[in-house]
Amino acid sequence: MAEQTPQDQTAQDPYRHLRGTAGEERVELSREERKFIRRRSWWLLVRLSEGVRLKLLLTALAVLVSQACQAATPLIVAFAIDWGLPRLTEGQSSGMWLPGTAYIACAVIAAVLIFFYTRMTAEASQQMLYRLRREVFRKTQQLSLDFHEDYTSGKVISRQTSDLESLRELLDGGVNSLAQGLVFMTFTAGSIWLMDWRSGLLLVAAMIPIAFLARWYQKNSEVAYRRTRISSARMIVHFVETMTGIRAVQAFRREGARSRQYHRLAKIYRDDMVRSISLFGIMQPSLVLIGNLTVTAVLLWGGFRALDGDLGVGVLVALVLATKRAFQPLDMIAMFYNSLQSATAALEKVSGLLEEDPTVTEAEQPQGLEQARGELEFSDAEFRYPAHGTDDAGPVVLQRMDLHIPAGQTVAVVGRTGAGKSTLAKLLARFYDVSSGSVSLDGIDLRELAVEDHHRHVAMVTQEAFLFSGSVRENIALGRPDATEEEIIAAARAVGVHEFIEALPAGYSTDVTTRGGRLSAGQRQLVSFARAFLADPAVLILDEATSSLDLPSEQLVQQGLERLLGRRTALIIAHRLSTVAIADRVLVVDEGRIVEDGSPDELIAAGGYFARLHSAWQNSLG
Amino acid sequence: MQQNGLWSTLRRLGPYLEGRRVRWALGLFSAIGAAVVALTIPQVLQVLVNSVLAEGAGAAAVWTAVGIILLLGALEAGLIYMRRFFVIPPSSDAETAMRTRLFDRLTDLPTAFHSAWGAGQLQSRAIADLNLLRRWFAFGALMLITSIVAMLVGFTLMLTLSPLLTLVFLVAAVPILIIGPRFRRLFVHYSRASQDQAGEVATAVEESVHGIRVLKAFGRGGHALEGFTSRADELRSLEVSKAHTLARFLAAMVLLPETILGLCLLIGLWQVANEETTGITVGALAAFFATAAVLKQPIESVGMLLGMTFTAKTAIDRHIEVMDSENTIASPAAHGGEPVSPPEQGRIELKDVRFSYPDAEPDALPDGRSELLDGATLTVEPGETMALVSGTGGGTSTLLNLIPRLYDVTGGSVQVDGADVREFDLADLRSRIAVAFEDPTLFSASVRGNVLLGTVHERDEDDSQHPPRSQAPGRKDLDEVLAEALRIADADFVENLPEGVDTRIGEEGLSLSGGQRQRLALARAIAARPSILLLDDPLSALDVRTEERVTARLREALEGTTTLLVAHRPSTVALADRVALLHQGRVVAVGTHTELLESSALYRKVMSTGAAAAGVDALLEEAPHG
Structure with a gap:
């Protein structure tokens, strides 16, 4: 090698x-x-060790002196016998007191220093560990x-x-x-x-x-x-x-x-x-x-x-x-x-x-965006997975494309599994950056946009509605940690999950990891909707977020969903008609390209993939 | 609780030490031997040098002394080697035996046990605890005994040199005996607390990794970091408090014996000065202190070794806790019963089935029910495909778990092929049934290994968990079965994986998307060729086109297989011959889809895709401009 x-x-x-x-x-x-x-x-x-170096040095010094004191005791015994005893037999009591007190003094100093260096070592090492823990945690998040x-x-x-x-x-x-x-x-x-x-x-x-x-x-x-x-x-x-x-x-x-x-x-x-x-x-x-x-x-x-x-x-x-x-x-x-x-x-x-370096980073001089309208633009955007550990780029997932989504439009994306639908969503959420071309929000390239503003304006709900241990309230508040109780309840109400949460053993305080807080996949998904509602972004991305909803709650959520979408720009990746139906515009993606683009009716009239899909849905409603 | 007998706890280790005791004892003897040699070498040296060289002896005397010391030195090294040679393998074997037995026990324990304990708790028992036990076996226990022996020998030596000084020295032990237990309590308190807090930190780490997409989607990495930081900070302060306690103890452990020794020096000097009345010689005083110096190490290490012993005891207790937990779901043979084995037909009967999760709080259910299943009755005829429909959290998934006895009913009975499932041998029952769960679990193995999980693949010829069935695919047909199952589940993406069906997936291999995993889980259920197939919303993660294809192939494949499937949408219901509607823990209606649409308002409500969809239909018809 x-x-x-x-x-x-x-x-x-x-x-x-x-x-x-x-x-x-x-x-x-x-x-x-x-x-x-x-x-x-x-x-x-x-x-x-930065910041605790003085402590480490003092510790080393304390160890040194305390060990020296402990190592000195046999010497003191030898001193007592060779020097002290003759004096003592001559009647000089210093022959006894001098070595005796020296011995005890050594013992006391050694013990006191042990006490201090045991404490200091722990304090220094725990400080270092604490820093490393944080650093690793932050890195994995980045x-x-x-x-x-x-x-x-x-x-x-x-x-x-x-x-x-x-x-x-x-x-x-x-x-x-x-x-x-x-x-x-x-x-x-x-x-x-x-x-x-x-x-x-x-x-x-x-x-x-x-x-x-x-x-x-x-x-x-x-x-x-x-x-x-x-x-x-x-x-x-x-x-x-x-x-x-x-x-x-x-x-x-x-x-x-x-x-x-x-x-x-x-x-x-x-x-x-x-x-x-x-x-x-x-x-x-x-x-x-x-x-x-x-x-x-x-x-x-x-x-x-x-x-x-x-x-x-x-x-x-x-x-x-x-x-x-x-x-x-x-x-x-x-x-x-x-x-x-x-x-x-x-x-x-x-x-x-x-x-390891994150591939998605904030620009050195990021552009701020106080208020976002929610206009999205893909220009000449292409995406291929970076192959890990080599310079060769992976296969192309999203072919070079242009796409304009005006502010407030609800866009449904359909297509086969693995066609590249989720990639569109992930590029908008900046889970990845485009390999070439650009994606922009209100005319600002996402790579130039301040990360904080990006997070404030663009939120994504994924299929796996992950709940963190803690109360239902905390899980919703993740959308906006400074939200008030009323705002949290309003968000839950808006997506139609308030009644369900109220019925839990401890209402909003129910711990989702305890048995009483056992939430089904559908319920978890509703909670994650409330989370997104609370975040109140200008652009909302739903990545197959409706697939695990049960039937009755789906009705509930259809209304909740409409309220959630509101006047936001929305990109919905779905494979259910009921979800696609509320879209202003449908994009059909196949093999990394947009093959059909238009309102649902236009596409049905055009008789392409979406039209076939639509009739399949109709049939399945039986 | 700690008083709860160290000995009775240790006795529980008996089975693991079977056949290993002799080696361990030999190791102990080597250790004691090495310690005794180490204690003697200084004494012997002193005697040799003084007596041999004192009065103008010749070169021969030097050579003799050198020979003896060389011999003792080699003996010490040899005994240390022997100790490790004897002790390490049996300790590691005992550790491995405990580890594998724990694993076997855990795989037998019911699902309820696992959901109550959590994988993290079990993992720390299986790995960290047992590593600690090995170290205690191989080192701690041995050294504790050796140190105590060395101390006894040393004290006896000192006692013969000067009884008064030894008694004074022993006085130092009194305060140590008093603060010792207090220290242990405090120390144990802090180390428990910091262990628990370490668990909290680990949980935060785990969640932040598993929930990374959510955190990234909302840009809440900073928020998560804050939560983590406060937990890590708490851990740090607990660890520091622990160290502060330890610092006090360690200081006392040096301060007490050493000051007492200083006192002994004073008394000793006075005694020697008045040799006529006390009879203490200079030589005796020197020897007393030489021995005390040698004893320093064992005395200091006894504290540490005792601490290790108590931690080891906790580890054993934690082990026993799992080993002793009752297995509520076992074959009749386990309690001396005779299992039944009716001919395989594929009939499922639920009779007044009641069920609630063992740890569920009363009134936990939104509508005030106390049980999740509250008297559900249903019969699925052989070869029939039955869809199970209900509202959110209506207990459909739970009901599926009852059939292969992953949970047991709390009332009523579940019957398969005419017999109560509790009367079957578990392997027999479960070999008739295959399940595709809602969250597809794949293992670190090839696609082949994952899909053929329920077949003879990678099983021994005489695997008792794979009883012979006429329907089960034989060893020769496996490739065909695999291809067929993958085809039905529309898992053709497998062909494009780097090594096809031999590609490793799971935690240690390629990660697959939710839809891909679900299709493999479906293929796995099909490949087992069961007479009863249980599918929990098997197509939820599939897009419509794929779903359509899979549905068509499934209909064909399910011909003749009794199937109970949980459905959350009409397209899945379309697979079924009949539909059962579960509401508030009971089966309230059974019939074909069309029948139920006519007869049951509730079913219509559940099945209609809601106003929005209807709205779209209207929109599609009305919209003039298209």
């Missing part, structure tokens, strides 16, 4: 295949690729729909939950233990150097095999971690799919088959997990072994020097004990490294997601 020619690399971004979320499922990466992704992850961490259509919701959710969770584990516990371990090791190693530099040399020599070991571990565990994350993701997807689709699983008697597959996935996950843990199982005893070998070496070298009288016996005892202790925190550091690995794997993906 990395063996590209130099010209290639300068000519274009060599890591394009890793930019954003591309390539996040890859397990094996070349050295350069790894470095690139690493840098991106670390840069994110550095950026997040990203255009073509991204969301490619990158499944499950992935977005796991980026924001389980990935951030492993980062939390690192920031919460890991960093402290790393600092503690490092400080402790430095102090101990320093005291060894002071006592006998030759033993210090041995300690340094021991770092060579440790470095090799660490390198080996890093390389292998990184791959192992990535593998584990992928297999756990597969297992989770299978689990969630089975549980959310449990009706289908049971109705088609697939429990056995689903279970067999889950057993297999759980086994793969288990094997990957064990393999990854086993790496640490080699690492940890190897570290202990290297430590003990170093102790032996110190004893050997020091022993012979002690025989020759070059080294005091007391010093030798202190040396071997200190050497043994110096390796103790390595365990902790290795464990920290583990959580670092898993957090890095998570950060790699999160930073990739944050690197």
Whole structure:
């Protein structure tokens, strides 16, 4: 992968295949690729630490001093015995009080600092996490729909939950233990150097095999971690799919088959997990072994020097004990490294997601539009799906076309599934931007229009009437969050859903996620109409929004719908006659082109697609 | 609740440890061995250096000392390796066993259970909880025992060195015993609260992703971000409060033993100074502090390990909660009954069927009814196609769920082929029936796998959930069945998918539009070749032309298959031989479409497409200019 020619690399971004979320499922990466992704992850961490850096610095300082205090206690004991005792036996009480109070002072300082740095670490790390959570959330909201259509919701959710969770584990516990371990090791190693530099040399020599070991571990565990994350993701997807689709699983008697597959996935996950843990199982005893070998070496070298009288016996005892202790925190550091690995794997993906750019953005100098009449114009507009991750554009969905919709006109769009009807709607709602040409509202290109004004003037109701957890009131108010209670009720009344809401257990306050608030698809759709009514846009788009309405409510809604449309410009994508019937004008779309355009009667008279459609409807009314 | 027996909770793990106990015990012994070796090495070093080198010993003495230390060092590393070698596989196996058994249990539990719990709750039990348990098995439990053993050994050592100092040192344990439980309560409170809040944050994330189109259509991304921000902020402050509690505890855990040790130093110095009366030597004092230093680590980690143990207990409790929940929908064999299996005809009889959702609030229904189905009676003859029509939320979809026993009636009975559905073996009952749900659920698999879900495809030869039926397509015919089902459902878009019928769809594959998914769900129901077909508004997402084609082919295909279909519009009703009108939880009229139009005012009201449509007809006739 990395063996590209130099010209290639300068000519274009060599890591394009890793930019954003591309390539996040890859397990094996070349050295350069790894470095690139690493840098991106670390840069994110550095950026997040902004504003809490002083806190982090103070924390590090507190850890340093508190560890020093704790490391000093054995020295104080030695001091007490060597210096204090002789004095005490001579009757000088300072020999007792001095070391004693020093010991207690150290204990108190250490404890107080522990108290402070535990708090500060949590405050700093929670602040960073909070910022990252917000940033990821904002990013996923900003990203255009073509991204969301490619990158499944499950992935977005796991980026924001389980990935951030492993980062939390690192920031919460890991960093402290790393600092503690490092400080402790430095102090101990320093005291060894002071006592006998030759033993210090041995300690340094021991770092060579440790470095090799660490390198080996890093390389292998990184791959192992990535593998584990992928297999756990597969297992989770299978689990969630089975549980959310449990009706289908049971109705088609697939429990056995689903279970067999889950057993297999759980086994793969288990094997990957064990393999990854086993790496640490080699690492940890190897570290202990290297430590003990170093102790032996110190004893050997020091022993012979002690025989020759070059080294005091007391010093030798202190040396071997200190050497043994110096390796103790390595365990902790290795464990920290583990959580670092898993957090890095998570950060790699999160930073990739944050690197994605929305394809639909606000212009640098957007044009405002206080009041909109609702005149729409497609000129020379063409749309093709951007193919994700490559430069080649996807197939043309909407052929180059011109279309003028005067303010206040109700336009119905009909055509076969996949003919490009929804694309018209999505271009108006700016879920996408045209690939060439332009779409404009009141003469202003949508790409130039301020996003806020665009949202105020153009609203869309889609087929899937999604309700957010919360009350019915809150769900309607989503159309205009600052609306009053009266306005909300008026909107519900206008689309004919007021009586139904009143009949719910807690009226407008009924939580839609509770059982009493169980709303059918049709009822949800009516609530989403009320939402649109409240938003009071100049242009309203209904994208197959009437298809899940039940029969009686459909009558209700026909009236509600007419009130909803009012004098607005409306684009209705529908496949029901009753909905199409209220249109001033009908567009028939086929294979990305407008093939028929006129009032319903004109089209029926012309005897084309719409006329055939109309007679089919008539027949079905039977 | 926490007092609710750690032991009795642990005992519930028995089945998962079957055959794994020996390895685990070996691991425990290795761990204790390693700890004991770690404790001895400093002592041995001290003795060796002092005694061997003291009085002008030779090189041989150095070599002996080096040999012993080398041996102990290798032993320590070896024992650590052994601990992991012994413990990791059985812990992971136990985790996997719990995970798969939980899954199997969950797939057996009725739909009602699932809608009450939610996939998120179940997922955290299946993944995060069990990962935690594995870590506890492999590390926490082992280290807890090891630390306690090390502490006991250490205290005994210290006691022999200086009983007075040891007693003073133990005094430090008293306040820890007092603040310990208080701390645990507070800590558990905050960690529960922050876990719940993390769930809230996750819910906000989930909704913002699933509702992204709504948010984008109304430009409410900022609004959603505000809501999310306040939840995330709450989470942050809970986490910080948790850390503040922890900070107090950790500080106490250092402050108490260390100040007491400082006190011990004072007393010890005084004792040594008055050696004649107390009998305490310098060596003993030094050794006392050396041992206390070694004990520091186990004492500090016991707190952490106990915390882990209590979290593990919560995880086990949560696991047991699911495993113990009662399965209300099971085959008669489960309670020792003998299942019936009448010959397959395709007859459905509803007799005075009553139903309300288990968690429904009383008076939740708009018209004051207490039950969603309130004595519905209906017979569908073999081979007949019956449409089920009602107003909004009239319980038609619910009624379909009762036939394959996804829910059980709360009163009356549902009979298939002359027997109550509760007397059937579930696999037998459900193999006679195929359903296309209102919201088509597809799985991450190929189109083929999804459509052939109800057939022998990818099943073992002896799959007990696929009892032999004369009508069921055999293994050889599957390709034909697949092609036919796709043709009837007008799912020819499949041909244009990158890999045709082998294209992967679902969460891990290509995403399809609502209409495409609905057609595949329809094809799936047809491919199972059931004797009873249940269709819940199967054509709602299709455009008129497609609907027309599918309707024509369905009419042909439904010949001879008993079909009950929920209809929301006249064009769907057109598929049916007869129509049943459901109103206020009862079947109020049954007849052909024409009959009902004549006899039932309610039906006319429900079926008429309303004033607007009539208006258009008038408009079409009147409009002079066209």
